[in-house]
Amino acid sequence: MEALEEKLGYQFEQPALLENALTHSSYANESRDREMQSNERLEFLGDSVLGMVVADYLYRAHPDLPEGDLTRTRAALVCEGSLVEVAQQLGLGAYLKLGKGEDAGGGRTRPSILADAVEAVLAAVYLDGGIGSARKIIRRFILDREEEKGASRDYKTALQEMVQRESGQVLTYRLTGAEGPDHAKVFSMEVDLNGATVGQGKGHSKKEAEQNAARAAIEALNR
Known part of the structure; x- marks a missing residue:
């Protein structure tokens, strides 16, 4: 368990929670210990913790994404495939307690x-160390990956x-506003195609705002 804790970057005050998180129902059903519980209840809780943090x-x-896009992005981050990637990164399969x-x-x-x-491990961390501890692990293994993928997308180039x-198309970006204190300023940007606004975006830098405006324009033009 210590090796898994090291991979997680978290040490449990209550190691029994981690053991429970790794106990599959097949193992619990075969156990002679009638009090042994599977990880199904923790899985239920972990699903909600993960969804809320994401x-x-x-x-x-x-701040520029509409509800529909937020929902789709969240679904992609918490889907089975995404969680399997986390499990593989942790080598979680080797630690599971399974029936024969x-x-x-x-x-x-x-x-x-x-x-x-x-999901069960995330719930165990949440119960052991609180939402802050769970958020750190979710950030490290899921959200940072989303940021890396997002950073690799050059929406301005894709829009161009x-x-x-078609020949004769002209794109221009216009700064339309800047709000907030200097250390947390939010810039608003519009991108025009042949003089008509096709996308708007916000960001903590002008570059980020331009990228978000370009992304919005791509989505609008694809419709």
Whole structure:
């Protein structure tokens, strides 16, 4: 368990919570200890903790995104595939307590089991150390990955390539506002195509605002 705690970057005050998070129902059902519980209750709690932390992050980090886009982004971050990536990064399968049949049947690599275990571990961290501890782990293993993917997207270039499919297209970016104190200023930007506004965006820098405006323009033009 210490090796897993090191990978998580978190040490449990109540190690039994982590053990519970790694206990699959197949193992609990085969155990002679009738008081042994599976990780299903923790999975239920972890699902809500994860959803709340991700929603809070997206709401604050992307003030320009409408509800529909926020919902789709959250769904992508908390989906089974995303959680399986986290489990693989942690090597979580090796720590699971599985029943003999489930273990023999490849349960340690089964996506649904791994994803459920990640949610259970997050709940265990939340119960042991509070929402701040859970948020740090979610940030490290899920949200930072989202930021890296977002940083790699050059929406301005993508928009330029899109409009250049037709000759004579002219894109211009205009700063339309700046609010807040110097240390936390939010810039507003519009992008015009041939003089008509096709996208608006905000950001903590002019560059970020331009990228967000370009992203909004791409979405609008694709409609």
